[in-house]
Amino acid sequence: MKQKSSPVRHAARFMLGAVSMAALLMAAPVRAQEPVQPIAGPKVTSPAKVELGKKLWFDPRLSRSGFISCNSCHNLSMGGSDNLKTSIGDKWQKGPINSPTVLNSSLNLAQFWDGRAKDLKEQAGGPIANPGEMAFTHGLAVDMLRSIPQYVAEFKKVFGHDKLTIDEVTAAIAAFEETLVTPNARFDKWLKGDKKAINAQELRGYQLFKSSGCVACHNGPNLGGNSFQKMGLVEPYKTDNPAEGRSAVTGNDAERFNFKVPTLRNVELTYPYFHDGAADTLSQAVDTMGRLQLGKKFTGQENADIVAFLKTLTGDQPKIAMPILPPSSDKTKRPQPFE
């Protein structure tokens, strides 16, 4: 029934409108009380440094063999991981631990599963010199870069001098890695007030994720990455993997089997799961975590709901234009992968 307009009705409508608007605006503050926060897009403060870091990220000449780059085990086409239980290193060596995703890793309190590197810059030097991974040395990596005029020029442009040190190499790689964030996950849209961004099952999964206690460790903008926790809290975790976790770093035996809580961002892409890569599927991982960390056996429906929620955490993947690497010069030492 159409009604005639009157000044009073106008005023009433205006107020109702104002209330609705306020309700909408309130949505954000309400969500802000959630134990998970949306993540922001990348902020690039030094584009030349990031671009140099991207080249280094993709450059297999930072390995002894000339075959393995950072991207080999943290593949940006595959959620920043290699989707293997443990990684393949120089001469096909079996890696000791599952490669964690590089995506959103700048949000972590420390790097590596045991947190032995305080930041991305410190981390970046590790695999290059690890005999089981890229199996090079920092000195040889720097020699290689110094032999390539285009790299020399780029380092000079970024760092303002001709030294070209391993510190600059890792700083540039870290600057690139800091751009590898994945905003706009459907769950983040929901957190920001878009109620339709996730469906009823996904919301049920999130509520169960909170009420069951998963969120006690997987919280914050990265749903993890901000604490070390014992793997196998209620029930011991059985594995052949010899990694000791945090105690190997601190020497404190009480921290044995404490690992950095992995992020759940993009977890649909970063299988297999756990530090030993033992869980092939999200369903298995949720089941194991429920039993071992929470003493809880999720029903099939509960498991499916949590898995559905976890799949809402896939954000916009970084858009990477493959770099064209500066060619080696006649002076660059050629890799001998089979020696």
Place this chain on the structure above:
Amino acid sequence: MKQKSSPVRHAARFMLGAVSMAALLMAAPVRAQEPVQPIAGPKVTSPAKVELGKKLWFDPRLSRSGFISCNSCHNLSMGGSDNLKTSIGDKWQKGPINSPTVLNSSLNLAQFWDGRAKDLKEQAGGPIANPGEMAFTHGLAVDMLRSIPQYVAEFKKVFGHDKLTIDEVTAAIAAFEETLVTPNARFDKWLKGDKKAINAQELRGYQLFKSSGCVACHNGPNLGGNSFQKMGLVEPYKTDNPAEGRSAVTGNDAERFNFKVPTLRNVELTYPYFHDGAADTLSQAVDTMGRLQLGKKFTGQENADIVAFLKTLTGDQPKIAMPILPPSSDKTKRPQPFE
């Protein structure tokens, strides 16, 4: 000295202008008589097929280990090659031959050094099933793809049905590879009439390249790729590499050590050189080719001039946005790289 204009002078100037214009326009036809022709940019007739092919190109799940993709040995950041003498295959096996560049490979008369594949589609199936390379089987590769809903949907969109066959896999990869051409090399600009595109040394190098006979094999738009020729024509080529070349395909012993002439496009990026990767630098390669194929010892200056010319053949590298690969489903068989 300024002169007064007259109708006659006007006419004379007009004619001179016309002659200059004609001379400029003639430049292209003159260059068209060169034994080398510019290459055209990519023509993408089926963008969805190319996009699917790009995903497959970067997908290491087409290998037994889940670690090696087409891009591992034909790295689009490194001139479409791996810059190794011979490639690294499954379990770090030493490859039998140098990986040829994928760039402009659609222009070749056949694929592989010995031309055993008639086209890119036929070639693409080779490495997947080669026990020394990706070490998978076509059947397992197809099983993997069929287990991933997003791949199933993309194949259906491109090919119009639900079959998902290895023929479709290789057709899509070939469609992507066909886009990997590198137009606008400085030398192509010169061929098209831009006299300043190459300098005096580079032009000298080109003239020597022609007059010495290099161009007898390295001609056409790809400066090679269009014939099989004997390696070590004047003087035998000494190598430990057991590759027999064309005779292994044809059974004709007269064709022993005949290999497909490699393209010289982007040759600055595709070191090391020859089928055994024995020449680390362009200078070495030019020296060896001169002696073995032409019975000619180039002077240092001549060698440098030819090398300078060869570096004008680097074209625009394909701009590749890294694909985001569809994640494995719970049904996808997980790779076991260490078994």
